[in-house]
Amino acid sequence: xxxxxxxxxxxxCSWSSYPGxxxxxxxxxxxxxxxxIIKVPCAGRINPKFILSALRRGADxxxxxxxxxxxxxxxxxxxxxxxxFALMKSLLEHTGIExxxxxxxxxxxxxxxKFADVAKEVVSSAKALGPAKHMIKKEAEVA
Amino acid sequence: xxxxxxxxxxxxxxxxxxKRVDVVIGFRKGTVPFMNEPFLAKNLDQVRQLHWDGNCxxxxxxxxxxxTDRIGIVAKGCDSRNIVVHLLEYQIKREQLYILGxxxxxxxxxxxxxxxxxxxxxxxxxxxxxxxxxVGSDFEVTLDRxxxxxxxxxxxxxRNPVIFDELLAEPVPEQQDVxxxxxxxxxxxxxxxQRWVYFDDxxxxxxxxxxxxxxxxxxxCPTCFVEESRPQWVGKSIDPTxxxxxxxxxxxxxxxxxxxxGACERACPVGIKMRQFTKKLEKDIxxxxxxxxxxxxxxxxxxxxxxxxxPQQFIK
Numbered sequence: 001x002x003x004x005x006x007x008x009x010x011x012x013c014s015w016s017s018y019p020g021x022x023x024x025x026x027x028x029x030x031x032x033x034x035x036x037i038i039k040v041p042c043a044g045r046i047n048p049k050f051i052l053s054a055l056r057r058g059a060d061x062x063x064x065x066x067x068x069x070x071x072x073x074x075x076x077x078x079x080x081x082x083x084x085f086a087l088m089k090s091l092l093e094h095t096g097i098e099x100x101x102x103x104x105x106x107x108x109x110x111x112x113x114k115f116a117d118v119a120k121e122v123v124s125s126a127k128a129l130g131p132a133k134h135m136i137k138k139e140a141e142v143a
Numbered sequence: 144x145x146x147x148x149x150x151x152x153x154x155x156x157x158x159x160x161x162k163r164v165d166v167v168i169g170f171r172k173g174t175v176p177f178m179n180e181p182f183l184a185k186n187l188d189q190v191r192q193l194h195w196d197g198n199c200x201x202x203x204x205x206x207x208x209x210x211t212d213r214i215g216i217v218a219k220g221c222d223s224r225n226i227v228v229h230l231l232e233y234q235i236k237r238e239q240l241y242i243l244g245x246x247x248x249x250x251x252x253x254x255x256x257x258x259x260x261x262x263x264x265x266x267x268x269x270x271x272x273x274x275x276x277x278v279g280s281d282f283e284v285t286l287d288r289x290x291x292x293x294x295x296x297x298x299x300x301x302r303n304p305v306i307f308d309e310l311l312a313e314p315v316p317e318q319q320d321v322x323x324x325x326x327x328x329x330x331x332x333x334x335x336x337q338r339w340v341y342f343d344d345x346x347x348x349x350x351x352x353x354x355x356x357x358x359x360x361x362x363x364c365p366t367c368f369v370e371e372s373r374p375q376w377v378g379k380s381i382d383p384t385x386x387x388x389x390x391x392x393x394x395x396x397x398x399x400x401x402x403x404x405g406a407c408e409r410a411c412p413v414g415i416k417m418r419q420f421t422k423k424l425e426k427d428i429x430x431x432x433x434x435x436x437x438x439x440x441x442x443x444x445x446x447x448x449x450x451x452x453x454p455q456q457f458i459k
Contacts, residue, residue, distance in 0.1 A: 048395055049368070049392065053374075053376060069451065076449065079449040079451070079453070082449065082453055082458070083431075083432070083445060084446060086427070086431060086454065086455070087398050087424055087427055087446075088395065090423070090427050091391065091395060091398075091423060091424060093335070093338075094330065094331065094423045095339070095387075095420070096335050096336065096339025096340070096342055098335045103459065104458040104459065105459035118459050135384060135387065136384060137382065137384045137388075138384070
C-alpha cells in the first residue's frame with residue numbers, strides 16, 4: 001500500500017482552467033502528477049453523470065475546474081453549472097461519498113499558482129482518505 | 144372526501160357533453176380493496192365508472208405529456224403541482240387542460256393497513272368521517288384514517304390544488320408547523336461510512352424493475368438514462384454499484400422538480416423508501432435557492448436558472 005498513489009480525474013474548462021494548467025507548467029511550478037486531465041468546452045458541459053462515471057471506474061478523486069463567475073466564455077455556463085454541482089456534491093456526500101473525493105474550483109488562465117495549489121490540495125485530500133472503496137463498478141473477471 | 148365521486152361524475156358529464164374536453168382523467172374503483180386504478184373516461188357511458196376515495200394516490204399528471212387532445216383531469220395538491228411542472232417544461236399547454244381541483248386530506252398507505260391485519264384478507268373497505276372500516280370474511284376492524292396516511296401525505300403542506308379551473312369541494316385546512324425533514328437530518332448527522340451503509344441497506348432489495356420511474360410524472364425523456372447504451376452510464380444488472388448509480392441519478396434527475404407526491408414509493412414492489420434521496424435534494428433546494436417545485440407557475444425551475452450570488456462556499 002505504500003506504493004499507492006491516488007488517481008484523480010480532472011475536468012478542466014478549455015478557456016480558463018486548462019490554460020491555467022498550461023500556465024502552471026510554463027512557470028515551471030511543480031504539482032503532483034496524479035491528475036488525469038479531461039478537457040471540456042465549459043463547466044456547463046459537465047454532466048453529473050461524468051462525475052459518477054469517473055467514480056465508477058475507480059477514480060480516487062474528481063476535480064472540476066472552470067472560469068470564475070462572470071468570466072465564462074459562454075457568459076453563463078459556469079453559473080448554471082454552479083447550481084448543478086452544489087446539489088451534486090451535496091447528494092454525493094449525503095449518500096456516503098467522503099467530502100474529500102469531489103472538488104470544485106474556479107481557476108482563470110493566469111492563475112498558474114492557484115492551479116498548482118489546488119492540485120496539491122486535491123491530491124493530498126484523496127491521499128488522506130486512501131483508495132476509493134465506494135461506487136466502483138467491479139467488472140466480471142475473465143480467467 | 145365524501146361527495147367527491149358525485150362531483151367528479153357531474154363535472155365529467157358536463158365537460159364531455161359540452162365537448163369542452165375529449166377525455167376526463169380520473170380514477171375508477173380497483174378490483175381489490177385499497178387499489179384504485181387510473182381511468183380515462185372518453186364518453187358519457189364511461190363517466191359513471193369515475194370514483195374517488197383515499198386510494199387515489201397515483202399521480203395523474205403522469206398521463207399528460209405528449210397528449211394532443213383536450214383533457215379534463217382530477218388533481219390533488221401534488222398532482223396540480225406536477226401539472227405546473229409540466230407547464231413549465233412545455234409538456235402540455237394550459238389551454239388543453241380543464242383541471243378539477245380535489246382538496247386532499249391525504250391518501251391511505253395500503254401496505255401499513257395490510258400489515259396491521261396480520262395476514263387476514265380484506266374483501267372491502269369503506270371510509271367515513273375519518274375512519275376506515277375494513278371488512279373481511281371473518282373480521283371487521285375500524286382504523287383511524289390519520290394513522291394510516293402515506294408518509295409523504297402526513298407531512299404534506301400543499302393539500303389544496305395550486306392550479307385549477309374548478310374546485311370539487313371547499314379547500315381543506317393546510318397542515319401547519321410540519322417538520323418535513325427529521326429523517327434527512329438524522330442521516331446528515333451520520334458519518335460518511337454510516338451514510339453509505341444506510342443507503343446500501345435502503346436499496347439492497349431493489350430488483351431494477353423501474354416501477355418508480357414509470358410511476359413518476361417527471362419521467363418523460365424520449366430515452367431514459369437507464370436505457371442509454373452508448374455510452375452506458377448505468378449497467379443493467381442488480382450489481383450494488385449499478386443499483387446505487389440508478390437510484391442516485393434518478394433522484395438527481397428530479398431535483399427541483401419533485402413534488403414529493405410519493406408515487407415512486409407507492410409503486411415500488413419491494414417497498415424501498417427512495418424518497419430519502421429526493422427529500423435531501425428538496426431540502427437543499429429550499430435552503431439554497433428558496434424554491435419549491437410546482438408552486439409558482441411563472442418562475443423557472445431552479446436548475447434552469449441562476450442568480451449571480453448563488454452560494455458557492457464549496458468551490459475553491
